[in-house]
Amino acid sequence: MNMHTTAVMAPPPPKGLAQMKLSTVMMRDIMLKTMFRMNVDTASEVARAICLPLQVTQELIDIAREQKLLEATGTLNANNGGKMGFQLTDSGKARTMDALQQSEYYGAMPVPLDVYAEQVKRQSIRNIMITRGQLTDAMGHLILPDDLLSNLGPAVSSGRSILMYGPPGNGKSSISNGIRDAMGDKIYVPRAIEYAGQVITVYDPIVHCAVEEQVDDPSQLRRRTLFDTRYVRCMRPTVITGGELSLDMLDLVYNPTARTYQAPLQLKSTGGIFIVDDLGRQAEPPQSLVNRWIVPLEEAKDILALQSGEKFEVPFDTLVIFSTNFHPNSIFDQAALRRIFYKIKIDGPNQENFLKIFALVANKKGIPLAEDALIHLLQKKYPTIDNVYANYQPVFLIDQMIAICEFEGIPNQMTPELIDRAWANMFVKEEHIVN
Numbered sequence: 001m002n003m004h005t006t007a008v009m010a011p012p013p014p015k016g017l018a019q020m021k022l023s024t025v026m027m028r029d030i031m032l033k034t035m036f037r038m039n040v041d042t043a044s045e046v047a048r049a050i051c052l053p054l055q056v057t058q059e060l061i062d063i064a065r066e067q068k069l070l071e072a073t074g075t076l077n078a079n080n081g082g083k084m085g086f087q088l089t090d091s092g093k094a095r096t097m098d099a100l101q102q103s104e105y106y107g108a109m110p111v112p113l114d115v116y117a118e119q120v121k122r123q124s125i126r127n128i129m130i131t132r133g134q135l136t137d138a139m140g141h142l143i144l145p146d147d148l149l150s151n152l153g154p155a156v157s158s159g160r161s162i163l164m165y166g167p168p169g170n171g172k173s174s175i176s177n178g179i180r181d182a183m184g185d186k187i188y189v190p191r192a193i194e195y196a197g198q199v200i201t202v203y204d205p206i207v208h209c210a211v212e213e214q215v216d217d218p219s220q221l222r223r224r225t226l227f228d229t230r231y232v233r234c235m236r237p238t239v240i241t242g243g244e245l246s247l248d249m250l251d252l253v254y255n256p257t258a259r260t261y262q263a264p265l266q267l268k269s270t271g272g273i274f275i276v277d278d279l280g281r282q283a284e285p286p287q288s289l290v291n292r293w294i295v296p297l298e299e300a301k302d303i304l305a306l307q308s309g310e311k312f313e314v315p316f317d318t319l320v321i322f323s324t325n326f327h328p329n330s331i332f333d334q335a336a337l338r339r340i341f342y343k344i345k346i347d348g349p350n351q352e353n354f355l356k357i358f359a360l361v362a363n364k365k366g367i368p369l370a371e372d373a374l375i376h377l378l379q380k381k382y383p384t385i386d387n388v389y390a391n392y393q394p395v396f397l398i399d400q401m402i403a404i405c406e407f408e409g410i411p412n413q414m415t416p417e418l419i420d421r422a423w424a425n426m427f428v429k430e431e432h433i434v435n
Helices: 024-038 043-050 054-066 090-102 113-122 132-138 146-158 172-182 286-299 334-339 351-365 371-385 393-408 416-426
Strands: 070-077 083-088 162-165 186-190 192-195 198-201 231-235 238-241 253-255 260-262 273-276 301-305 311-315 319-324 342-345
Touching: 024 043, 024 054, 024 083, 024 090, 043 054, 043 083, 054 070, 083 090, 113 186, 113 192, 113 311, 132 146, 132 172, 146 162, 146 172, 146 342, 162 172, 172 238, 172 273, 172 319, 286 301, 286 319, 286 334, 351 371, 351 393, 371 416, 393 416
Parallel strands: 162 319, 162 342, 198 260, 238 273, 273 319
Antiparallel strands: 070 083, 186 231, 192 198, 253 260, 301 311
């Protein structure tokens, strides 16, 4: 499907400790904490737990043995194919307790921020080329005006910000999801990154959809790792936020108990899409939300702060899609509007497209179309709302009619009377309530 997308270059596995660009003490301590917490004792188990190649892990084990923090158990473990086992010495246990006091983090070795920044460039969302065919395939289930895809395509391929606006119920959220589906390629997400000795966890199974890797062939004596396993190969991520989005959700999350950080939403969405749905329904005014994104959107970098107050730059490589039911002029000033590259109006369907959607939905849900019911709908009902059609209405009306038929114990059908009953639930009449 992705004719124009070249495969993303994988991060190569490190060949030695010198290549790691992390302090030896930090790496050694993470290894000791991992052995202690996960109860792993052979070099290959430790290597798998800290996500490093065997020869690099062996270098770390050798350092810890020289420092009398680890010792060989003296027995070749038969359960592990006769591999040498290692255990913490008393001073190793004391060192591990100290290290856990400083940070509870253990497991996958983090990737230094500047090394991660290089990988972000290799898999940038701005390198993606989406063709009309890919966008059409991904939006195939939606009936959209022709010019909409013509406007969306270049916007998505640019990797710049997009504002979709228009009346509610016309599929702005579905279109955002369709854009995500059109990006069929895979990227590499670090389990954790390191900056100034602090660990920030990035990979999040809620946001990131890991792609199954080929199972290692047990007949091969050496496990060949094709890429640095400190990363997880994933679909391009999509983060969707709505009315709950607040500015502090865009800051690093510090866990005082574990003394580690968790990446904020926009960092987790690196290489993918960040959708701000229902803009204007958040506690913060839309203008201040957009102001928070202005520097990142223009300079492709974001600024985060550690607990100490130290600020640092991280890559900002995200397609930001704002979606709102308000007119842009009513929620933004001109300066903010200039900074959003593409503004795309998503209108309701015309009558012809409305009927196409209605027929599709009816067919899918197994309710036969009836001409008298449709005429009643178009000539009697829609004029009462100035013939304003919306994409959500066919599904709403048909679901209502099916529910009534099920309740009445009659086969699925549409009649003018059922249209009236369904319509009554779609709109609430203005009434004066007498106290």
